[in-house]
Amino acid sequence: MDNLKTREEEVSEDQPVTSSRPSAGTGILRRQLLATSLAGLGASLVVGRAVAQARKFPDRPIKIIVPFPAGGGIDAFARLVGEKLRQTRGFATVIENRPGANGTIGGVAVRDAEPDGYTILFSASTHVMAQQVMKHAPYDPIADFSAIARVGEAPMMLVMSPKMAPRNITELVAEARKQPDQWTFATAALGSPGHLATIAFNHLSGLNLKIVTYRGTAPALNDVAGGHVQLLIDPVLALLPMANGNQVKGLAVTSAKRxxxxxxxxxxxxxxxxxxxxxxWYGVWGPRKLPADLVAELSATINAAVEELDKEGRLATLGIERVSENPAQLEQFSKRYVERSAELLKAAGFEPT
Known part of the structure; x- marks a missing residue:
């Protein structure tokens, strides 16, 4: 009998005995693991809800800053876009005019804004020319901003005071050569498309007519109508109403075709x-550190709104041709535009002021 071992003794020597009944320790462990899992799941759900809420955009009005006075072409276009965003996406928008300092007062407001998508700049090509026309520009208009979208182009128009006699550019140039001191150009802003066109006018005609800078199209146009200055080149959409009303003389458009x-x-x-x-041309910019997902969302949304305006014929009534460019395209276009414009300014002997 001493040499005989029970089955339980053989098992106990070869391997530990596994009981089919859970021990008290095992039950506690299982409850701890379950509690930990449930806690983790709950935390994940909370975090998920928080992230979803954080990504909800917009949940308050978007401020669209126009760096020129109300009543100009940029302002008119911005208001159309803001209204279309409300109609199609339910976005609340506020147009805020911040004129002055060649458009840089509005630009600074956007540069210094929180990069949360709630403050954006709607401007023209004037924006990207700041460093070429100002001795002490307050920012780098490309590096210090997030490009969002390029949305339109428009030809410009040359208008003249109704008090002046010429009926076309040929007669204008002839008269200006005789009495150059009697002719002055107004311009909405240094570096604006109209300013560059004015410099090109002087260069092509062989004249050197004085150029006076205003704080936007509206005051410049009013002075042309009143005869305080004689000439202005600016977007058709801003000048056409007064030209058609014979308050100023429309001499020509600055495009290859009518x-x-x-x-x-x-x-x-x-x-x-x-x-x-x-x-x-017209574009939209945001603060420099605007997150890429917001940049992409704003770009797509704004371009879609402009497309709707184009389909409705609303852009045609302003003389605007739709452009649909994403952030990378706008940035590359801006750099090329600055290079070409800088060459024109250099050829004309322009000095930043």
């Missing part, structure tokens, strides 16, 4: 100055 908006006005070449082909 604009469908006002086909009765000749091109600059037809009016006597070949080579004067300049246009303005």
């Amino acid at each position: 604009t469908a908006l006002a086909p009765e006005y000749p091109t600059a070449a037809e009016s006597g100055l070949p080579g004067l082909e300049q246009s303005t």
Whole structure:
């Protein structure tokens, strides 16, 4: 009997005995693991809800800053876009005009804003020219901002005070050569498309007419109508109403062909100055550190709104041709535009002020 071992003794020597009944320790462990899992799941759900809420955009009005006075072409376009965003996406928008300092007061407001998508800049090509026309520009208009979208282009128009006699550019140049001190150009802002077109006008005509800078299109146009200055080149959409009302004389458009908006006005070449082909363009920018997902969302949303405006014929009534460019395209276009414009300014002997 001493040499005989029970089955339990054999098992106990070879391997530990596994009981089919859970021990008290095992039950406690299982409850701890279950509690930990449930706690983790609950935390994940809370975090998930928080992230979803954080990504909800927008949950308050988006401020669209226009760095020029109300009543100009940029302002008109921005208001159309803001209204379309409300109609199509339910976005609440507020247009805020911040004119002054060649458009940089509004630019600084956007540069210094929180990069949360609730403050954006709607401007023209004037924005990217700040360092070329100002001795002490307050920022780098490309590096210090997030490009969002390029949304439109438009030809410009040359208008003249109704108190002056010439009927076309040929007669204007002839009169200005006789009495250059009697002729002054207004411009909405240094570095604006109209300013660059004015410099091109002087260069192509062989004149050097004085250029006076205003704080936007509206005050410049009013002074042309009143005869305080004689000439202005600016976007068609801003000048056409007063030209059609004979408050100023519309002499020509600065495009290769007549604009469908006002086909009765000749091109600059037809009016006597070949080579004067300049246009303005419009874009949207945000603060530099605007998150990439917000940049992409704003770009897509704004471009879609502009597309709807184009389909409805609303852009055509302003003389604007739709452009649909994403952030990378806008940034590359801006750099090329600055390079070309800087060459024009250099050729004309322009000095930043």
